[in-house]
Amino acid sequence: MVKESHKVIEESLIREVAAILSKDPGLIEPEMPLHEMGVDSLGFVELLVVIEKKFKIKLMESGLTRNDFRTIRSLSEKIGALG
Amino acid sequence: MISLPYSRNKRYLTGVDWIVHVLNYMTIKETGAGFMSQIVIEVSGNVNPPEIENALNSFINKHAVVNGYFSRDINLAPYWKIPPVKKLKITLDTVILKEDDSFDAVLKNLEIGINTLFKNKREHIAFHVLTGCGRSYIAMTFDHLLFDARNAEAFLSMFQKEWESGEASGGMAITEPAHLSMWMDKFKAGQRVNRAFIKIAGKASPRVLPLPLGKKVFRFRVLSFGGKETEAIAENAFNKAGYLMLMPYALAASVCALHGIFKGRGISSGDYVIPVSIDTRKQEEVRGDLFFNHVSFFIFKAEASAASDFQALLKSIKEQMYAQVRSDLPGDICKATFLMRIAPASLLGSLLKLYFKGEIASFCFSYVGKTAYASPSFMGNKITNIFHMPRTPVPPGIGIFFQQSNEKLNVILSYLDGMLSKDEEEIILTSLKSRLGVE
Numbered sequence: 001m002v003k004e005s006h007k008v009i010e011e012s013l014i015r016e017v018a019a020i021l022s023k024d025p026g027l028i029e030p031e032m033p034l035h036e037m038g039v040d041s042l043g044f045v046e047l048l049v050v051i052e053k054k055f056k057i058k059l060m061e062s063g064l065t066r067n068d069f070r071t072i073r074s075l076s077e078k079i080g081a082l083g
Numbered sequence: 084m085i086s087l088p089y090s091r092n093k094r095y096l097t098g099v100d101w102i103v104h105v106l107n108y109m110t111i112k113e114t115g116a117g118f119m120s121q122i123v124i125e126v127s128g129n130v131n132p133p134e135i136e137n138a139l140n141s142f143i144n145k146h147a148v149v150n151g152y153f154s155r156d157i158n159l160a161p162y163w164k165i166p167p168v169k170k171l172k173i174t175l176d177t178v179i180l181k182e183d184d185s186f187d188a189v190l191k192n193l194e195i196g197i198n199t200l201f202k203n204k205r206e207h208i209a210f211h212v213l214t215g216c217g218r219s220y221i222a223m224t225f226d227h228l229l230f231d232a233r234n235a236e237a238f239l240s241m242f243q244k245e246w247e248s249g250e251a252s253g254g255m256a257i258t259e260p261a262h263l264s265m266w267m268d269k270f271k272a273g274q275r276v277n278r279a280f281i282k283i284a285g286k287a288s289p290r291v292l293p294l295p296l297g298k299k300v301f302r303f304r305v306l307s308f309g310g311k312e313t314e315a316i317a318e319n320a321f322n323k324a325g326y327l328m329l330m331p332y333a334l335a336a337s338v339c340a341l342h343g344i345f346k347g348r349g350i351s352s353g354d355y356v357i358p359v360s361i362d363t364r365k366q367e368e369v370r371g372d373l374f375f376n377h378v379s380f381f382i383f384k385a386e387a388s389a390a391s392d393f394q395a396l397l398k399s400i401k402e403q404m405y406a407q408v409r410s411d412l413p414g415d416i417c418k419a420t421f422l423m424r425i426a427p428a429s430l431l432g433s434l435l436k437l438y439f440k441g442e443i444a445s446f447c448f449s450y451v452g453k454t455a456y457a458s459p460s461f462m463g464n465k466i467t468n469i470f471h472m473p474r475t476p477v478p479p480g481i482g483i484f485f486q487q488s489n490e491k492l493n494v495i496l497s498y499l500d501g502m503l504s505k506d507e508e509e510i511i512l513t514s515l516k517s518r519l520g521v522e
Contacts, residue, residue: 022365034327035317040452041330042361045408052409060405064325 009055009083010076016050017072030072044069051075057082093156094148094163095261098420099376101161103227104153105435106476108428109443113477114299114499120473121197122235123222124456126464130219132177132212135462139173139210142242148257148374149229152204160261161424163228163375166205173210174202180215189213189220190303196224197472198300221461222472231376232471232486233362236455238373243458257374262421272418279412280438283384288440289356290345290387294480295501301474302500304508310490312521319520324397330450330485331400333494334359334383335393336518337448337483338400340511342390344503347510355385355445361413362451379413393518447475447482454488473497483515494519 010030017034018025020043028037034044045060052058057079062068068078096104107118143149147168154164178192196211207226213219225235241252308316320332338355345351359381364372383403389395407413423431436443454469470493475482480499485492496511503511516522 020365038453039327041327041404041450042408044327045404048405049409060401064328066321066326069326 005083006076006080009079010072012054013047013051013072013076013079016047020046028072030076032072033070034072051079055079055083092165092167094151094165094257094375095156095259096153096161096163096424097259097262097375097417098422098424099378099417100163100228101424101431102420103376104161105428105431107226107228109432110474110477112432113294113480114301114474116198116200116299116474118227118474118476119197119201119224120227120232120235120471121193121222121224122232122239123193123220123470123472124239124461124466125468125470126219126221126461126466128217128219128464130212130214130221130462130464132175132214135210135212135221136173136175138246138462139175139242140171142245143173143208144168144171145251149208150205151207151229153228156261158261158263159425160263162261165257173208174206175210175212178211178213180213180218182216184216186305190305193220193222193472194301194303196222197303197474199224201226218467219464227376229374231360231362231378232449232451232473233364233455234373234375234377236469239461240456240458241373243456243461246462247458257372259375269418269421272415273422275410275415276412276419279407279410279415280382283356283382284438284440285354285384287353288442289445290350290353291442291445291479292345292348292350292481292502294478295499297501300500301472302498302503302508303472304496304512305470305472306494306496306512306515307468307470308492308494308521313487313490313492315521316492316519323394324401328397328401330359331397331404333450333485333519334448335396335400336515337446338385338390338396339393339518340483340514341446341481342387343510343514344507345387347507351387353445354387355383355390356439356442357383357385357446357448358444359383360447360449363413363417379416381407381413443476443478446479448484449482450485452487454486456488459489468493471495475499483511 014025014028014030018028021038048059069075110118148165150171151163151165153161155161192213207229209224211222223239245252317329320329324332360378361381362377363379364377381404383400385396456469460466468491469488471486473484475497477499481502482497484495494515
């Protein structure tokens with residue numbers, strides 16, 4: 001059940017990152033670091049805003065530690081744990 | 084909804100394009116030359132200037148838009164008049180480098196290019212080639228009326244692609260509607276921008292350095308960090324500001340660096356107001372629309388009382404960035420500026436100063452990530468760096484610009500001659516290096 005919930009979050013984040021980068025969602029790898037995909041400061045903040053609107057979680061004040069935010073997968077797990 | 088026919092000879096200006104025209108007007112008024120920038124491609128080996136000139140002439144002759152000029156339509160919407168294609172000849176100056184020419188000497192030569200006025204209202208690009216002793220610099224001075232920084236890179240990238248393949252990239256549709264509809268949407272965006280600006284402006288005018296009298300040229304300093312240093316800077320930013328927070332980290336470092344100068348001069352009134360230009364397009368979209376300006380702005384305020392506390396400054400910048408993305412201030416600026424196109428540049432220049440009590444900003448800043456120039460070489464020579472030398476709008480006449488070229492990070496200090504002493508220049512660069520963690 002928990003795993004399924006993470007999967008839904010992950011798929012949602014893949015769509016958002018794809019929209020931010022103007023890429024096909026099929027090309028977004030959940031384990032690839034966001035900075036290697038081409039996400040920059042602005043794109044990342046856009047993603048955090050989407051997360052706040054969608055999941056009601058404000059992550060900007062959380063310290064943005066790399067381990068939690070580096071990939072879509074780790075970010076999904078963080079959101080799942082907080083949600 | 085009013086629909087207007089598109090014309091191949093007419094490209095309507097967006098609101099942001101018009102703001103660029105206003106900044107150009109203000110900068111010409113203060114310095115005699117406009118809001119121009121220069122992209123410099125540094126390559127290894129010597130280059131052949133006549134060969135470059137011929138190739139560029141042949142390429143530019145396919146793009147009549149570079150020979151265009153501003154005009155107003157019968158409905159008052161400003162547009163870029165694209166003249167019929169005719170034989171154009173670019174301006175290309177050549178300087179032969181000597182063995183003992185330092186990078187400072189190279190920079191002095193490049194400064195001549197960026198401080199030289201265009202010949203007439205139809206010239207918006209000029210080239211300068213410095214070559215000799217196994218290294219070369221190909222500089223394209225460009226008018227911001229025609230290109231933003233990323234577009235200038237993409238334009239040269241397209242030139243390189245054509246040169247490599249020997250095939251033309253194909254026709255490019257340069258169209259933009261007049262945007263004479265959805266007025267309520269624009270008015271509402273205008274209201275939100277107005278409220279945001281009033282809130283940022285506060286009661287006192289921003290902290291500014293006085294503009295020098297009688298000095299009309301820009302000076303530049305360039306810090307280029309190699310691959311390992313650039314990685315170290317990103318690492319420091321991730322650790323101190325948070326993952327991917329390079330832009331806020333670089334801005335906080337810049338505020339701290341300039342704060343030292345203001346303190347040293349005893350300038351203590353007002354807070355720092357910093358407009359930050361951002362690209363409104365994704366990397367993939369740049370190739371589709373090479374001309375004009377596709378940018379918007381964040382406006383940050385840094386309280387002078389907190390400017391010595393780096394962590395507090397970082398926190399404040401990150402919060403402001405988040406709030407401005409959340410409220411879509413950059414999007415609202417794009418919409419609201421459509422309303423301003425009716426105002427002549429002279430009037431709009433004065434109106435912009437009203438918000439900030441006669442000033443515009445403390446300094447300008449931008450952080451441009453990945454370069455839009457795709458090839459590792461320029462006409463067969465291996466590229467070792469690409470950096471920009473922008474003339475900062477006047478006022479404020481000073482700016483700090485971060486820009487990445489492959490693995491290299493460049494930091495450019497641009498200021499009107501006379502605004503900083505040599506010692507102050509050094510203090511800023513030393514402080515920046517120290518804050519970025521690469522002393």
